[in-house]
Amino acid sequence: MPSADVVIIGGGIVGSSVAYHLTQAGCWNVVVLERESQQGTGSTGKSMGGVRAQFATPVNIRMSLYSIAFFRAFDEAMGHPSGYRAQGYLFVATHERHLQYLRTNYERQVSMGLNTVERLSLDDVIRMVPQLRSDDILGGSFCSTDGFVDPHSVMTGFMVRAIDQGARLIRNAEVTAIERDAGGICGVRTANERIATRTVVNAAGAWAGLVAKLAGVDLPVEPLRRMLVPTEPFDTIAHTAPMVVDMSTGFHFRPEGLGLLLAWNDPEETPGFKTHFDPAFVEKILTRGVDRVPCLGEAEVNPKRAWAGLYEMTPDHHPILGPAPGVPGLYFANGFSGHGVMHSPATGKITADLILKGASDLVDARLLSYERFAEGRMLEETAVL
Ligand SMILES: Cc1cc2nc3c(=O)[nH]c(=O)nc-3n(C[C@H](O)[C@H](O)[C@H](O)COP(=O)(O)OP(=O)(O)OC[C@H]3O[C@@H](n4cnc5c(N)ncnc54)[C@H](O)[C@@H]3O)c2cc1C
Numbered sequence: 001m002p003s004a005d006v007v008i009i010g011g012g013i014v015g016s017s018v019a020y021h022l023t024q025a026g027c028w029n030v031v032v033l034e035r036e037s038q039q040g041t042g043s044t045g046k047s048m049g050g051v052r053a054q055f056a057t058p059v060n061i062r063m064s065l066y067s068i069a070f071f072r073a074f075d076e077a078m079g080h081p082s083g084y085r086a087q088g089y090l091f092v093a094t095h096e097r098h099l100q101y102l103r104t105n106y107e108r109q110v111s112m113g114l115n116t117v118e119r120l121s122l123d124d125v126i127r128m129v130p131q132l133r134s135d136d137i138l139g140g141s142f143c144s145t146d147g148f149v150d151p152h153s154v155m156t157g158f159m160v161r162a163i164d165q166g167a168r169l170i171r172n173a174e175v176t177a178i179e180r181d182a183g184g185i186c187g188v189r190t191a192n193e194r195i196a197t198r199t200v201v202n203a204a205g206a207w208a209g210l211v212a213k214l215a216g217v218d219l220p221v222e223p224l225r226r227m228l229v230p231t232e233p234f235d236t237i238a239h240t241a242p243m244v245v246d247m248s249t250g251f252h253f254r255p256e257g258l259g260l261l262l263a264w265n266d267p268e269e270t271p272g273f274k275t276h277f278d279p280a281f282v283e284k285i286l287t288r289g290v291d292r293v294p295c296l297g298e299a300e301v302n303p304k305r306a307w308a309g310l311y312e313m314t315p316d317h318h319p320i321l322g323p324a325p326g327v328p329g330l331y332f333a334n335g336f337s338g339h340g341v342m343h344s345p346a347t348g349k350i351t352a353d354l355i356l357k358g359a360s361d362l363v364d365a366r367l368l369s370y371e372r373f374a375e376g377r378m379l380e381e382t383a384v385l
Contacts (some may be wrong), residue, residue: 017344035173039169054105065114066345083148088144092248116143131236147242149241185329199331215327235258273310305318319335324370
């Protein structure tokens with residue numbers, strides 16, 4: 001019977017990063033089981049690829065600082081492109097409470113070592129993106145090391161290196177059972193085989209709740225549809241523009257290819273495994289878009305090129321990382337609530353640290369533990385996109 005020191009369930013960007021960080025730390029007998037015939041068909045392949053350190057909570061800022069430094073060095077260290085483009089994130093404030101929020105975050109970010117974030121005046125914002133309607137803009141904030149990566153390429157880079165270092169990736173391998181004995185986890189089953197192991201990492205993205213149930217654990221991770229709308233080639237806004245976030249509606253956009261990629265968090269969306277694109281969303285998002293960026297009225301949109309994917313939401317919009325209580329050997333790397341691409345390097349590092357050393361020097365992992373919900377230690381991150 002095959003055996004592994006660690007079995008990772010899910011071969012998206014998170015499972016790939018965990019495999020890389022484990023093998024990099026000398027734990028080579030790692031197996032990644034991916035349900036689909038290829039990697040990246042889950043949320044990773046649907047992502048907008050945004051990376052930012054402009055967060056409100058210290059734990060998110062810390063994970064971003066590690067991850068962005070990692071992306072910056074990725075190509076050379078991994079021998080594979082990450083597609084990291086440091087074009088920045090521009091938060092645009094239209095209310096005094098937005099400014100206050102950005103100011104508080106700025107102070108926290110700087111105190112934690114982020115030296116590329118700056119607060120902007122109205123004139124600064126206009127200079128940066130002159131196409132914005134600015135009559136109600138009060139100011140903003142910009143971080144030049146925020147930007148975008150190519151999620152599929154990052155995932156592939158992690159996995160290629162993990163395989164070089166000893167990991168095995170098995171595709172068409174849906175995990176259908178997680179087995180336990182008196183000592184905790186003892187193996188996993190797919191339709192084709194059983195793999196004996198004492199350590200399992202749940203990296204099943206939006207499906208993490210279903211995987212946790214296989215081990216008898218109730219994991220508070222809910223799938224929530226997010227839709228993205230690309231424009232046809234559009235030159236009115238520079239292709240070097242940052243990710244622009246209109247704080248008054250949550251509408252945001254960034255350059256993508258020859259056009260723009262538009263995003264908006266529809267508050268009417270309800271949880272569920274919905275992965276079809278709703279054509280009615282085009283009008284909803286363009287209404288918000290044109291309101292802030294009037295020239296978008298001239299951009300062409302082909303709904304057939306738009307797509308939908310799943311966020312994996314937790315009650316406090318922070319990931320659940322680390323050991324499962326009561327099930328020795330089961331680890332969670334779940335619930336990224338829209339930040340799983342940007343935090344994939346830190347997640348891989350923290351998860352590998354917890355498995356191999358029982359603690360991580362990157363963050364106090366107790367903050368992200370499963371137990372925080374029962375113990376009333378929820379985190380509050382308000383900068384969720
Ligand atoms: C529209 C959209 C935009 C986004 N934008 C951003 C962004 O700008 N920045 C950012 O950081 N994040 C963004 N995200 C979130 C990000 O994409 C996810 O958080 C991240 O991809 C999660 O990676 P993952 O590896 O955990 O999940 P996934 O990529 O979903 O991988 C999970 C894998 O597990 C496999 N699996 C499931 N069940 C089983 C099983 N039983 N057995 C074996 N395999 C199984 C699945 O097939 C899948 O391949 C966005 C998401 C969406 C949908």
